[in-house]
Amino acid sequence: RMEGKKRLVVAELLQTERTYVKTLDVIAEQYLNPLKTDKRHILPADDVTTIFGNWEVIRGVHHELLTGLEELVAQSPNGEGLGQLFTRITPMLLVYTPFNSNKRKSDKCLLENLTSNEAFIQFALQTQRNTGSLDLSSLLIQPVQRPPRYKLLFKALIDYTDPSDPEYPELQAALDLISKTNTTINNKLRQSQQSNQLISIYKDINNAPKTLIEAPGRQYLCEGTVLEQKFAGLGTLFYERLHLVVFNDLIVICKKRKTASQNLAGLVKNNHRVSSAENLATAPTNAREGKKEDEDKAEGKWDFLSVVEFSKELCVTVPNVSYERKQQEKLGKEVANAPNLYWFYFKNEESEERMSRKDKKKKKKEEEEEDDEEDEEEEEGGQNVQQMTMRSVKIVKKNKEGRKFYVGTQAMRNEWVLAIATALNDFKDLSSEDSALAKAAEQKIRVNIIRARDLTAKDFGGKSDPYVVVEFENMGLKIQTEVKMKTLKPKWNEVKEVRIRDPEAERILLKVYDWDRLGKAGSLGIATVKLSELVLVDGKEVVKELRLEGGGEGRLEIGITSLGWSMN
Numbered sequence: 001r002m003e004g005k006k007r008l009v010v011a012e013l014l015q016t017e018r019t020y021v022k023t024l025d026v027i028a029e030q031y032l033n034p035l036k037t038d039k040r041h042i043l044p045a046d047d048v049t050t051i052f053g054n055w056e057v058i059r060g061v062h063h064e065l066l067t068g069l070e071e072l073v074a075q076s077p078n079g080e081g082l083g084q085l086f087t088r089i090t091p092m093l094l095v096y097t098p099f100n101s102n103k104r105k106s107d108k109c110l111l112e113n114l115t116s117n118e119a120f121i122q123f124a125l126q127t128q129r130n131t132g133s134l135d136l137s138s139l140l141i142q143p144v145q146r147p148p149r150y151k152l153l154f155k156a157l158i159d160y161t162d163p164s165d166p167e168y169p170e171l172q173a174a175l176d177l178i179s180k181t182n183t184t185i186n187n188k189l190r191q192s193q194q195s196n197q198l199i200s201i202y203k204d205i206n207n208a209p210k211t212l213i214e215a216p217g218r219q220y221l222c223e224g225t226v227l228e229q230k231f232a233g234l235g236t237l238f239y240e241r242l243h244l245v246v247f248n249d250l251i252v253i254c255k256k257r258k259t260a261s262q263n264l265a266g267l268v269k270n271n272h273r274v275s276s277a278e279n280l281a282t283a284p285t286n287a288r289e290g291k292k293e294d295e296d297k298a299e300g301k302w303d304f305l306s307v308v309e310f311s312k313e314l315c316v317t318v319p320n321v322s323y324e325r326k327q328q329e330k331l332g333k334e335v336a337n338a339p340n341l342y343w344f345y346f347k348n349e350e351s352e353e354r355m356s357r358k359d360k361k362k363k364k365k366e367e368e369e370e371d372d373e374e375d376e377e378e379e380e381g382g383q384n385v386q387q388m389t390m391r392s393v394k395i396v397k398k399n400k401e402g403r404k405f406y407v408g409t410q411a412m413r414n415e416w417v418l419a420i421a422t423a424l425n426d427f428k429d430l431s432s433e434d435s436a437l438a439k440a441a442e443q444k445i446r447v448n449i450i451r452a453r454d455l456t457a458k459d460f461g462g463k464s465d466p467y468v469v470v471e472f473e474n475m476g477l478k479i480q481t482e483v484k485m486k487t488l489k490p491k492w493n494e495v496k497e498v499r500i501r502d503p504e505a506e507r508i509l510l511k512v513y514d515w516d517r518l519g520k521a522g523s524l525g526i527a528t529v530k531l532s533e534l535v536l537v538d539g540k541e542v543v544k545e546l547r548l549e550g551g552g553e554g555r556l557e558i559g560i561t562s563l564g565w566s567m568n
Contacts (some may be wrong), residue, residue, distance in 0.1 A: 083170025526553025
């Protein structure tokens with residue numbers, strides 16, 4: 001009975017792979033290739049690249065997988081050997097990483113052309129009629145859905161396989177690898193989305209430091225509006241409306257840019273009536289993901305004020321209920337129609353150690369006096385914050401240190417404290433941490449420095465002594481060929497194998513030098529290769545002849561071969 005169910009799963013795996021490869025072929029043969037070769041330029045070349053990404057690479061991987069599946073099932077309908085096949089093929093599925101990361105740009109570019117490019121609209125409609133397939137948008141979403149499907153099918157295969165079966169460990173190992181690969185793809189997608197969010201925030205905040213978008217591993221968490229209590233001359237009390245953007249390693253503080261007619265916007269001054277505090281302060285939200293941006297963000301009129309960088313000493317603090325209530329009553333007497341505002345602090349724990357002995361004695365006396373006061377009634381929700389056990393949350397009775405931020409309700413305050421405390425609790429020094437993605441997978445490539453020709457003569461005899469330095473820019477790795485003496489057309493055929501953490505971002509610099517026995521080597525030119533621009537299929541060498549620039553002449557011929565992916 002289990003054998004029969006297992007055969008059905010194997011049959012479903014094969015049939016769905018055939019259907020998927022057919023979709024890949026339709027896109028490549030009916031859409032991508034015609035658009036690339038079309039002399040009318042229905043779609044600009046950049047738009048073709050943006051919309052279809054590395055479609056041909058994905059197609060090549062699945063043609064190889066389908067061939068293996070068909071051969072395997074023809075010999076064994078029960079799928080004997082599936083574990084070994086997917087253990088070999090699964091690392092290649094990391095080609096989905098750049099496709100998924102580019103999907104949002106692809107969708108946007110496709111939509112723009114389907115609404116404004118009449119020639120492309122007619123091409124897409126006619127192609128859909130000719131192929132009898134789904135519309136282009138529906139076809140392009142299928143690669144996003146395919147890798148998770150393998151995980152579901154392999155779980156079913158394992159369920160219908162006896163643990164004593166010799167195939168069982170191989171199927172389990174393949175499932176583990178598939179799960180790990182899917183996680184890596186998803187991590188890269190999230191990293192890309194975070195990068196897009198950082199760029200969006202950077203553009204929204206005037207004069208924001210460029211380092212905001214340069215820190216590796218920085219993640220956007222949430223944002224919202226708060227009020228900061230301030231004092232003008234002669235003790236005049238007012239509140240300044242601020243916007244906090246919370247990341248996993250810092251908080252950016254900014255405010256709305258004021259025009260001449262909005263001079264008093266965001267301030268609550270003495271005798272200024274406030275109908276609702278909730279109009280002035282909000283709970284934190286990650287509104288940038290899947291929600292319409294509020295009016296302020298749509299205008300992009302936030303001015304950068306400062307940054308609160310996380311540290312092991314930084315904490316977020318809240319007052320106890322009795323002190324908070326006493327302060328609210330006092331505030332109500334000072335400000336007409338003042339709302340019941342709740343607050344929290346940013347506070348550096350080291351600040352207490354720097355207090356003078358007199359200040360410490362005064363603070364201790366104040367705390368002893370407040371300890372005598374008992375508040376029998378707790379407002380609903382307040383206890384939730386006070387019972388938090390995270391190290392970043394402190395319950396204080398009075399704190400004149402740090403920055404004090406007000407919000408409209410106790411629930412809002414609790415949400416802010418929880419969001420910031422969670423970020424502080426999980427905080428790690430990003431400058432000393434490699435990203436999880438960088439540790440997840442590596443692509444092994446072989447670089448073959450083949451030869452050069454027509455090099456610049458540097459020696460008196462009309463020759464040079466050339467050698468090549470191969471520099472992997474992002475990794476900081478350098479390798480060097482041997483020196484070829486007295487020639488302008490050297491042949492090296494030197495092969496170097498390296499592991500690349502992030503091939504899509506890696507750039508290879510090939511620097512050709514003239515060796516000098518006594519002095520400094522002279523430059524014969526430089527060439528650049530971006531791995532993202534190469535279509536690499538495992539085991540097949542891609543040969544490129546590159547023009548040398550930057551002070552030299554001639555050409556350099558190299559070969560690059562993908563040797564597959566490996567998981568760390």
